[in-house]
Amino acid sequence: MPEIRAELDIGKKHHHAVVIDADGKRLLSRRVMNDEAELLQLLGDVLEISGDVLWAVDINTGIAALATGLLLDHGQPVAYLTGRAIHQASTTYRGEGKTDARDAFIIADQARIRRDVSMLRPGDDIALDLRLLTSRRLDVVHDRTRQINRLRAQLLEFFPALERALDLTKKGPVLLLTAYQTPAAIRRMGASQLETGLRNRKVKGAGALAARAVEAARAQMTALRGEELGAELVGRLAHSVAAHNTEVTELDARIEARFRQHRDAEVIRILPGMGPTLGAEFIAATGGDLTAFTGPDRLAGFAGLAPVPWDSGKVSGNLRRPRRYHRGLYLSAQVSVFFCPVSKAYYDRKRKEGKGHKQAVLALARRRVNVLWAMIRDHMPFQTAPALVMAA
Numbered sequence: 526m527p528e529i530r531a532e533l534d535i536g537k538k539h540h541h542a543v544v545i546d547a548d549g550k551r552l553l554s555r556r557v558m559n560d561e562a563e564l565l566q567l568l569g570d571v572l573e574i575s576g577d578v579l580w581a582v583d584i585n586t587g588i589a590a591l592a593t594g595l596l597l598d599h600g601q602p603v604a605y606l607t608g609r610a611i612h613q614a615s616t617t618y619r620g621e622g623k624t625d626a627r628d629a630f631i632i633a634d635q636a637r638i639r640r641d642v643s644m645l646r647p648g649d650d651i652a653l654d655l656r657l658l659t660s661r662r663l664d665v666v667h668d669r670t671r672q673i674n675r676l677r678a679q680l681l682e683f684f685p686a687l688e689r690a691l692d693l694t695k696k697g698p699v700l701l702l703t704a705y706q707t708p709a710a711i712r713r714m715g716a717s718q719l720e721t722g723l724r725n726r727k728v729k730g731a732g733a734l735a736a737r738a739v740e741a742a743r744a745q746m747t748a749l750r751g752e753e754l755g756a757e758l759v760g761r762l763a764h765s766v767a768a769h770n771t772e773v774t775e776l777d778a779r780i781e782a783r784f785r786q787h788r789d790a791e792v793i794r795i796l797p798g799m800g801p802t803l804g805a806e807f808i809a810a811t812g813g814d815l816t817a818f819t820g821p822d823r824l825a826g827f828a829g830l831a832p833v834p835w836d837s838g839k840v841s842g843n844l845r846r847p848r849r850y851h852r853g854l855y856l857s858a859q860v861s862v863f864f865c866p867v868s869k870a871y872y873d874r875k876r877k878e879g880k881g882h883k884q885a886v887l888a889l890a891r892r893r894v895n896v897l898w899a900m901i902r903d904h905m906p907f908q909t910a911p912a913l914v915m916a917a
Contacts, residue, residue, distance in 0.1 A: 527579035527602075531571045532633035533592055534625045535584040540592060541625035542567055544574060545633045554626055559588065564595050581636035583608050583628075585645055586656075597647045604642040606635055644817075651787045652813030655805040658783065662776040662802070669769035676702070676762040683752040684708060686741040696770055697728035701738060702763035706756035711742035780805045787813060795906045796897055797868060798861030803853040810851060821898035828854050830891040858890035868893075 529552065534541040537559065544553035552574055557563045571578055580596055581604040582589055596603050615623075615631050636642055673693050680688040684707065691698035701723065705711050711719065716732075716739045723731035781801035784790050793804040811817075811824075818824040825831040828851035835845035861868035868889055875885035900907060 528575045528577040529571075530579050530581060530633045530636045532581045532629045532636065533589075534629035534632060535582055535589045535592065536625065537588050540564075541629045542571075543626065543629035543633050544571055544578075545630070545637060547637070549634055549637060551630065554629070556625070559591060561591065561595065564592055568595070568599060568601070578602075579604060579636060581606060581632050581642070582645075583611050583632050593645060597645065603645040604636050605645050606632060606639075606642055611635065646812055646814070646817060649813045651783060652808050652811075654783050655780065655787075655813075656809035658776060658780045659802070659806050659809050662773060662780065665769055665772050665776065669766060669773070672762055672766045672769065676759060676766060679755060679759050679762060680706075683749045683755040684741075684745065686744045687711075687738065690737045690741040691734075693766070696767075697723060697730065697734045699763050699766045699770065700726050700728055701734065702759055703767055704760075705738070706759045706763075707748070707752055708742040708745045709748065710756075711738050715739065777802065784808065789813075789901050789904075792900050792904055792906060793897070796857070796861075796893070796900065797865035797907065798857035798859070799853070799897075800857075803857045806853040807851070810853070815898070815901055821895045824898060825891055825894045827851075828890075828894065830854065830887060830894060854890045854894065855886065858893055859886050861893070862886070862889070 526547070529544055529546050531542060531544045531553075534543075539556050539558050541556050542553065543551060545551055553571065555567075557567050579602050582593060583606055585593060585605045593603055611628070611632055614635050615628070618627075618631055618634075620627070676693055677688055680702075687708075691701070693699060693702075701719070704722070705714060705719070714722075716735045719735035719738060720731045723734060728734065784794075784801045784805040787808055789808070790804065793799055793807060794801060799807070811827075815824065818827065822831065830851070832844035835843045858868065862872045863869075871892060872885050872889050875888045876882075880888065896907065899905070
């Protein structure tokens with residue numbers, strides 16, 4: 526066991542460091558800037574106390590990147606305790622106050638007491654790049670959804686017929702709104718010219734889209750108050766959505782290219798429903814190496830796919846779905862139901878057992894963790910063998 530524990534209560538501008546011994550006695554407590562020089566000075570001071578040290582943090586990405594990166598680069602063991610676990614543990618300590626020093630002590634003390642802490646690993650460069658790319662993609666997708674909702678709301682202010690006629694989650698309708706927003710403008714152009722313009726911008730189904738837009742314009746002959754300004758805002762929002770679409774396309778290409786460079790990419794990708802994007806999210810979440818997990822059960826627990834007991838008093842044998850589960854594993858299982866006979870058979874069997882859709886998909890995702898684990902372990906592609914159906 527380590528002789529001392531050193532903890533960093535992570536902050537944006539500064540961190541608070543606390544060092545305790547095996548008995549929980551404070552040996553050091555001070556604030557350090559989120560700066561390389563001060564962090565290296567702290568590392569030296571802690572190692573002077575003892576070279577046998579276990580570091581602990583409650584944040585492992587973002588604002589903690591510099592601190593954890595320096596520690597790992599210097600060969601220091603770093604434990605990670607989730608913020609939720611620390612928050613719950615803090616209620617067991619004396620006092621109701623909250624300070625950085627108190628939080629840092631609680632994290633250090635929990636690292637001293639607990640034997641189930643997870644250790645941070647440097648991770649390979651591909652996994653790090655995929656984490657950055659997939660995180661950025663998710664942010665852009667969320668921003669695009671917000672902009673589409675604003676676009677719909679703005680269009681309803683002066684042209685509700687067009688809002689009903691267009692599916693703004695697709696490229697063509699968004700490109701249409703970047704140029705034409707009012708009933709009068711669309712009527713002036715006519716279906717033929719609209720179709721030509723959309724075809725020049727490589728929009729699929731340009732003819733049908735132009736016809737729907739003209740039909741909506743002919744259904745509203747009245748120009749409402751505020752139409753001119755509303756049209757300007759709709760145009761701006763449409764350009765913003767189009768820019769988000771372009772960025773998502775570029776990110777998808779970069780994610781797929783980087784994903785294919787990983788040693789397990791082809792094995793992961795061939796699992797039904799697990800394409801480049803979801804496969805990249807899986808590699809990013811696991812660090813690109815499954816050696817940190819002792820088996821598929823541990824991986825399932827990490828992914829939130831293993832049911833947890835929820836017993837009390839005379840109630841026993843009650844299982845509860847975890848609050849969180851890995852997005853990629855769940856979505857890939859849901860997609861696989863539509864075109865993978867093995868997944869469809871397993872899903873249908875769970876539905877016949879009385880499980881709802883979400884429960885059946887979670888059960889399928891849990892089963893697929895075993896399959897994916899074996900595929901990566903043996904480096905063998907997915908096969909729809911009859912024995913697999915029976916084993917399910």
